[in-house]
Amino acid sequence: MEYFVSWRSSVQMRNFSTIITTAMQSNNQRILHLSHNPLNASAREPTISSTWQAPGHDWQTEKFSAVCLIFAMELSKHLHQPFGMVETSVGGTPIHAWSSPAALHACPQQKKKRALNEKRPSVLYNGMIAPILPMTIFGAIWYQGEADWATPHLYACQFEAMISDWRAKFHQASKNQTSVMFPFGFVQLAPHRNVTGAHFGWPDIRWAQTGGYGYVPNPALKTVFMAVAMDLPDYASPYGK
Template sequence: MEARVAAVLILLVSVHSSDGEVHFASYYGDNMVLQKSPERAVLWGYGPDGAQVSVSLSGPTAQKNSLITVINGTWLVTLDPVEAGGPYNVKAATANSEATLTNVLFGDVWLCGGQSNMYFQMSKIFNSSWEMAQAVNYPHVRPFMVALRKSKAELTDLIQVALPWSVPTARGISQFSAVCWLFGRYMYETLKYPIGVVESCWGGTPVEAWSSTRALQQCGLEQNDSPVIKNSVLWNSMIHPLLKMTIKGALWYQGESNADYHQDKYNCSFPAMIDDWRMAFHQGSGGQTAQDFPFGFVQLSTYKKYSTSDEFPNIRWHQTADQGFVPNSRMPKTFMAVAMDLPDDTYDAIHPRDKQDVAYRLSLGARAVAYGEKDVAFLGPFPSHIQSSPLYVNVTYDQTVTVTPSVGIFEVCCSENKTMCGPDFHWVAVSILDWSSNTVQLLTSVCSLNEEVVALRYAWRDWPCDFKACPIYSSSGILPAPPFIIQRDSAAGDIWESS
């Protein structure tokens, strides 16, 4: 296998340099979006060793030629900052050859990664024909797709491109990631300048495949114990080659494959991957990609309607580093789209077709976290204070809530231990007794006389509610409350504090 990887690496370089001509690397092309100011876009490519490459930019704002020497078959230049807009032509030339990129725009570049729900295509979503027909109305939202390829070694360039940078058409985006495209479209509607969306994802893959050995070591996962799942093989071939690209931020939709593979490590492996991506893109771009670039993700939706398994609830919790919400101290500058209220039991349960709401909720998080809009609500309600008595529990939320009475989605842990959930615990569904603008009162007289309520959880099921029918939403009715599990602090008496 190592020999084949080496052969691929040699082929990649030889294809671009042995003919003595200058070329751009694989993920540059006509119609592309380069990162706008204040960041600086990085360009690189191939050429004959020792040749002088002149790189120039022509368009609304011209830049002076940069002269770079080809070393070990490659050249690299960092442009001066360019404001959003275009179109531009970018030319790389030697004394004997030149390569030109045409119709290039400057804007914000977002990388979209993950597994099948990020890979889920525009042609499969609800109202797909109409949604794809809208593509021609967004010529400044430009898609690019990395081909599905693996490698056992870190690659400098992509093995293959599935969709080159393009001006969008209905047919052109039909096989593109729906979440990625719709997010780019929603962001363009807000920002009114070009957006580049880069899809690099693969269905059925765990977080370990997208993580470097360096990141896996942080969680004790560098030793692969599965004969089927290979660590780092997609990081090597589908993320590492992109590190020189200056990006604004990243989106992620993954976790299903970790529901039964290193589930208990996901509260470490996912935040560690984010940290590592941030470090690697910052270094790879020569400091142009922010070292804390914004990272948005989708909390898992649903799978099995009547399942009593904790696999999906546990992963949802671990996606937040076991804090229930983001951003938080372990996961700064992140944002999350809750999706557990978007099930689809008439199609393919693990692949809900409503990707519009997912992308819209991500766009709200991006507007607040990545772009600093102060008046954008992007967080669903989360408990700020819990107080209990023998008959009830009052849950006070951090914002005004919309409440629909429901039985079963709240559960209490009844335990004779009286201090914590242990071997003698059991969870019991409780009813919403009353509510106010930001408080929900739960009837908890369900525990036996020798038991006390020692923990509370919400929506702790694979499929907690029907479509947009969870009981707790933001005051607007748009943002569902995320699931939580909170233990009573025995030292605090009847007052609990959420993490």
């Protein structure tokens, strides 16, 4: 999710300049990026790295999430009022970092790490989700799972618990203005190795992303939607696996 549109390096979208120009043609999009901010306790105010702005040929847009920008461009075709995309992302992080203590308590506990870093339980929830709970939001998109490949048996529970917890807390903190069942969309993990007869945990994570049903929405994950990526691997990607 944190993959940049373009940021003065080889890590960028193909034809990023054309993408930004196209995004600029829709005057109803606004973007906002929150800074990395792992904390041991919930913050009241978010740490903002850039102000609300329309997409443009500038560093703020170039450093924005490519997935978020493309998603916003698709939304703009169907919405007739201004809308904003708030990016809260940190690459290579596990789901427990984005989950509140209450959500983690609903699932089997893992051994906690001592150092304050971006992979410790609840630290990114505390610093990057809790501060924006009073906002009225209309949905969330999620692109994560690689960091949890070794514990797929926990992921199904953690994913469902986190979604339910986010929904309840956004609903309450926004004084019921955010729907308690706001849509939650996620990207299925694409294959990352062109091999056969090997597990590596990734197929199990894909299954866990659906709560063990193999599809969404389902009884465990209501109003949850999946962007299928099973057919989109790039084994020769210059950006790694």
